[in-house]
Amino acid sequence: MGELEMLLRTPNRTPETLQSYRRxxxxxxxxxxxxxxxxxxxxxDDRNLQLAITWHDLRPFISASTDRQYKAALMQHLREHPSEEDIDRVVMELLDPEQGISEIEHDDRLAEQRKRNLMERRGSQQRARxxxxEDWHxxxxxxxxxxxQxxxxxxxxxxxxxxTGLRPCEWATARRQGVTLIVQNAKATNGRSHGPTREIFVGGLDPMxxxxxDSLLDVMAMLPEGAFVDLYNRVRDLVADVGRASLTKRSTYPTLYSAxxxxxxxxKRELTRIEVAALMGHRSIASAAQNYLEGRYAQGGGALKVRASDRDMDTVRRANGSDPDLKH
Incomplete structure (x- = not known):
């Protein structure tokens, strides 16, 4: 049995293990x-080589245990979906190099990189508000x-x-009736929103x-049932990846929520706190003040082109009592 065949020989795996590899x-x-x-x-051109390089480049940014899972899954994938022998040999050199001095030094450097990267900002800390x-353009x-696609x-x-200020996920069920955008509040549970829906008057927006x-609403209306989450994840990931690739000097990167x-x-620059809460689907007038960009970060000199409904503003006013109509 040749070296490559030995490396790719199929060991005994339980169905549960194989399912885990597929995930x-x-x-x-x-x-x-x-x-x-x-x-x-x-x-x-070779898919297996693309996958192996992707794993190899991820290694400094993932934990050692996750790295082992990727490697084992890739090995199983090669057994089930082999490429040409020369390509598979290159892939195997990435997956299972000989442990010479240079490889040991590489592993030491990898451990240091991994330690450093996993201590750096992650998740929400990397998301730009x-x-x-210039960066938006x-x-x-x-x-x-x-x-x-x-x-x-x-x-x-x-x-x-x-x-419009919608939460990115709220586009799934939003619809327009004339100059009114009807939105199902995503945080209507536990009293975090001022009601199950809100109305945003968009007649002030220009035709473009x-x-x-409307083009976004059309996409949402045509989605098969249950397809929104997958589409949302694809769009979210693309924004993150394109942001990192095109805005290389930033330490934080735009997300869908940045909009x-x-x-x-x-x-917040021009409206009262009650108007802002009604527009953004908040029950408390403190939410936007505490969790969102300050008005000094507003861009452009034009007036805001959308407005909240009187009904939504009255609901927020009743929920906050006394005199919430102050500016931010």
Missing amino acids: VMRTLENHLARRLAVGDLRHL YVSP TLITALCASSS VGKLAAVWLASTRA QLRII RHLFAAEA
């Missing part, structure tokens, strides 16, 4: 898809130029959210903005 491979496939969407690794006009342009949709999602919003933060800053 891990789906995650790795998602990482690869995000790289391909921004033009990375396209010069390589403020995005400058760069991001939207890069998304529209992306080869991803959801590139232009991501740009539309951001633009629509910035114009309305067409952009809502920019809207909040513009609303």
Whole structure:
């Protein structure tokens, strides 16, 4: 039996283990898809080689246990879906190199990189609330130029959210009736919102903005049942990846939610706290003040083009008592 055949020979695996490997491979496939969407690794024709390089480049940013899971899943994937022998040999050199002095030194460096990276900012700490006009333009342009199937949709999602202040997930069920955008409040449970729905008057938006919003609503209306979460995740991931690729000098990066933060800053600059809460789907007038960008970050000199309904403002006013109509 040759060396490659020995490395790829099939060990005994339980059905549960094989199922776990398939889940891990789906995650790795998602990482690869995000790289391909921004033009990375396209010069390589072999899928297994693309996957192996994706894993290899992830290694400094994942824990040792996660690294072992990826490696085991990749080995099983190669057994089930082999490439040409020469390609598989290259892949195996990435997965299972000989433990010479240089490889031991590499493992030591990898451990140090991993330790450093896992101590750095992660998750919400990397998400930008403020995005400058220049960076916003760069991001939207890069998304529209992306080869991803959801590139232009991501740009539309951001633009629509910035114009209206919706939570990004609220587009799933939003609908427009004339100049009124009817939104199901995403945080209507446990009294965190002022009611199950809110109405946003969008008649002040220019025709182009309305067409952009309508195009997003059309996509949502045509989605099969249960498909929104997958689409949302794809768009969210693409915004993150394109942001990192196109805004290399930043230490924090735009997300879908950044558009809502920019809207909040513009609303807080010119509206009362009760109007802001009604527009953004908050019950408490303190929510926007505590959790969103300050009005000094507002961009542009024009007036806000959307308005809350009198009904929603009355509901917020009753919930907050006394005199909540002060400016931020």
